[in-house]
Amino acid sequence: xxxxxxxxxxxxxxxxxxxxxxxxxxxxxxxxxxxxxxxxxxxxxxxxxxxxxxxxxxxxxxxxxxxxxxxxxxxxxxxxxxxxxxxxxxxxxxxxxxxxxxxxxxxxxxxxxxxxxxxxxxxxxxxxxxxxxxxxxxxxxxxxxxxxxxxxxxxxxxxxxxxxxxxxxxxxxxxxxxxxxxxxxxxxxxxxxxxxxxxxxxxxxxxxxxxxxxxxxxxxxxxxxxxxxxxxxxxxxxxxxxxxxxxxxxxxxxxxxxxxxxxxxxxxxxxxxxxxxxxxxxxxxxxxxxxxxxxxxxxxxxxxxxxxxxxxxxxxxxxxxxxxxxxxxxxxxxxxxxxxxxxxxxxxxxxxxxxxxxxxxxxxxxxxxxxxxxxxxxxxxxxxxxxxxxxxxxxxxxxxxxxxxxxxxxxxxxx
Numbered sequence: 001x002x003x004x005x006x007x008x009x010x011x012x013x014x015x016x017x018x019x020x021x022x023x024x025x026x027x028x029x030x031x032x033x034x035x036x037x038x039x040x041x042x043x044x045x046x047x048x049x050x051x052x053x054x055x056x057x058x059x060x061x062x063x064x065x066x067x068x069x070x071x072x073x074x075x076x077x078x079x080x081x082x083x084x085x086x087x088x089x090x091x092x093x094x095x096x097x098x099x100x101x102x103x104x105x106x107x108x109x110x111x112x113x114x115x116x117x118x119x120x121x122x123x124x125x126x127x128x129x130x131x132x133x134x135x136x137x138x139x140x141x142x143x144x145x146x147x148x149x150x151x152x153x154x155x156x157x158x159x160x161x162x163x164x165x166x167x168x169x170x171x172x173x174x175x176x177x178x179x180x181x182x183x184x185x186x187x188x189x190x191x192x193x194x195x196x197x198x199x200x201x202x203x204x205x206x207x208x209x210x211x212x213x214x215x216x217x218x219x220x221x222x223x224x225x226x227x228x229x230x231x232x233x234x235x236x237x238x239x240x241x242x243x244x245x246x247x248x249x250x251x252x253x254x255x256x257x258x259x260x261x262x263x264x265x266x267x268x269x270x271x272x273x274x275x276x277x278x279x280x281x282x283x284x285x286x287x288x289x290x291x292x293x294x295x296x297x298x299x300x301x302x303x304x305x306x307x308x309x310x311x312x313x314x315x316x317x318x319x320x321x322x323x324x325x326x327x328x329x330x331x332x333x334x335x336x337x338x339x340x341x342x343x344x345x346x347x348x349x350x351x352x353x354x355x356x357x358x359x360x361x362x363x364x365x366x367x368x369x370x371x372x373x374x375x376x377x378x379x380x381x382x383x384x385x386x387x388x389x390x391x392x393x394x395x396x397x398x399x400x401x402x403x404x405x406x407x408x409x410x411x412x413x414x415x
Contacts, residue, residue, distance in 0.1 A: 001412065002033040004106040008117040010038035010061075015325045016113040016138035019228060023110065026229075026401050035104040037097060039117045040064045060100040062093045065117055087186040089121025097122050101129060108412055111135040111199075120190045123198040132415040136203040138322060142195060143216040145183035146172045148319050153254055156319070161216040164188065192217055200415045203408075205323030206344025212320070224411055227347075228323045229404035232396040234300065235332035237308055240388040242377060245271035246338075246370070247310040249303060249326050252278030257316035257340060257360065259284065264367040265292055270374055273306055308333040311377035314370070315339045318360050323348070328399050331355075334392030338366075338373050354391050 005027075007020035024034050038044065040061045065083040082090055109126040111133065126133050139147045144160050145167040151157035152170070159166040164187040166172075173179035196218060204210040205228045214220050250256050258274070262284055265272045272292045274284075285294055298306065307313055313330040315321070320343035327337050327348045339345040340360035349355040358369040376385045397403070 001027075001108065002035075002104065002106045003027055003412075004035045004037060004100070004104060004109045005112070006037040006109065006114055006118065006122060007112040008039050008114055009041060010036060010044040011041065013043075015228075018325065019136065019138070020112045022229070022231065022401070026405055029401075030405060033104075035100060035106065037061070037100055037118070037122065057100070060096045060103075062090075062096050062118070084182070087116045087119050087182065088189050089119045089124075093118060094121060094125065097125055101126070101131070106131055108132045108134055108415070113138050113141075115141050115186070115190075119186075120195060120198065123195065127198040132412075133199045134201045134203060134411065134415070135199050136205070137209055137213070138205070140209075140212065140320065140322075142192070142218075143212060145180075145187045148255060149212075150255060150319055154318070158212075158215075160187070161212075196222065201411050203411065206347055208320065208344040208347065209322050226404065226407050226411070227399065228325060228328065229399050229401045230325060230328055230332065232332055232400050235304070235329065235392070235396060237304075237333060237392065240334045240392065241309070242311045242335075242379070242388065243309045245273050245310055246312050246314060246374065247273040247275065247306055248314050248316070249275040249307060249330075250315070252276050252280040252284060254280065255317065255319040257318040260318065260361060260363055260366060261314055261316040262288060262292060264363050264370060265289075267367055268370055270370065273310070275303060275306055303329075304333065307335050310335055312336040312338055312355065312373050314366075315345060316358075316360070316366060317342055317345065319343065321345050328395070331391055331395035332399060334388035334395075336373065336377060336386050336388075336391065338369055352385060354386075354395070 005020055005024050007017055009017045012018050012021065024036060027034050036055065036057045038061055041064050063082065065086050109131050111123060114120060114122060123133050140149050141147045145164055149156055149158060151172060164184055167180050168184050171177055171180045173183045202213065202223050203226050204213060204223055205226065207225050210223045210225050213223055248258065248261055252258050258280060266289050269291065273295055274292065275295045275298050277297050307330050313335050315324060315327055315337060317340045323344045327339060327345065330337050331354055337349055337355035339349050339355060339357055341357040342360040346357055349357060351357060356369050356373050359365045
């Protein structure tokens with residue numbers, strides 16, 4: 001089978017990019033021919049597998065565009081008309097995508113995050129050329145013009161599920177009227193009816209995502225729940241000994257709930273290691289205390305050691321997390337997870353077996369659950385309940401690429 005994989009970025013920028021890169025390698029390993037369609041970017045690569053310079057598909061990539069919403073019309077104009085009109089489907093994207101389809105001739109076009117930098121015009125083109133379209137949903141862009149169902153950078157909001165004009169009313173895009181206008185017009189251009197018509201199957205990595213898509217009016221028979229996978233070989237460990245600290249891995253931004261975590265952690269004596277960078281870096285460090293350590297950005301081998309030796313990992317999210325790879329990786333390393341009871345997180349955690357849940361945004365509940373799971377993860381305590389090696393082995397089986405591949409092939413062949 002020939003599969004064309006598309007994602008706006010082609011380097012390990014976030015979960016969607018990692019998924020797309022891993023999917024390409026998975027399909028190749030099973031003998032399928034693959035091609036890639038992404039935006040040009042100086043960091044483009046394929047992880048440790050190859051580089052952009054060696055991929056034959058780079059010549060089809062449309063030029064890079066950058067969006068800095070919130071700085072007004074002048075800033076957008078200075079970046080060129082291509083950036084302004086790219087979300088609606090520009091001539092460059094159309095021409096290069098047509099050329100790629102002509103030269104590669106895919107059986108399936110597998111979309112990921114394509115809005116804004118590429119645009120759903122590529123779904124329309126593939127559909128009109130009678131090529132099957134599968135779309136893995138990594139966020140809520142098809143329901144919410146700003147992707148994350150948040151208003152004022154904090155309050156959860158679903159108003160745009162039924163009326164996209166709310167993105168204008170509340171200036172949801174960086175509090176900018178112009179950026180919000182572009183997002184609103186984009187949502188009208190690529191309406192639910194059009195996207196549903198262009199797409200043969202949507203893959204929802206969580207049941208929560210599927211439920212929200214149905215709530216937003218999408219046809220249930222086109223929605224398939226399929227949890228993300230990772231390369232479980234990279235999580236193999238010989239030693240499941242834990243050290244006396246817990247950890248957080250991820251972006252330091254408001255929707256990730258790190259401020260709530262730090263507030264709870266300051267009231268407890270247990271050491272906390274925080275891996276990652278982001279806009280809250282300075283603020284969090286200034287409000288921190290001695291037993292909270294900020295490690296900054298780390299590569300996988302360092303993350304593997306930090307997470308693998310931690311008593312547990314905390315994911316304190318304050319938005320509708322879909323299917324976070326951080327949780328999957330921690331479980332495959334044999335590390336229990338204390339997760340916010342929001343979005344798709346609860347689907348990944350078996351309470352008392354692989355972790356615990358707490359009420360999102362609730363500092364007191366988080367503090368209480370940290371104390372509880374700390375004791376449960378203490379090998380010297382009679383309250384210790386977690387079998388780390390069992391967590392790892394069962395999770396590695398659950399999130400393996402082989403398990404994912406079989407289910408994905410069922411979707412492909414059903415089309």
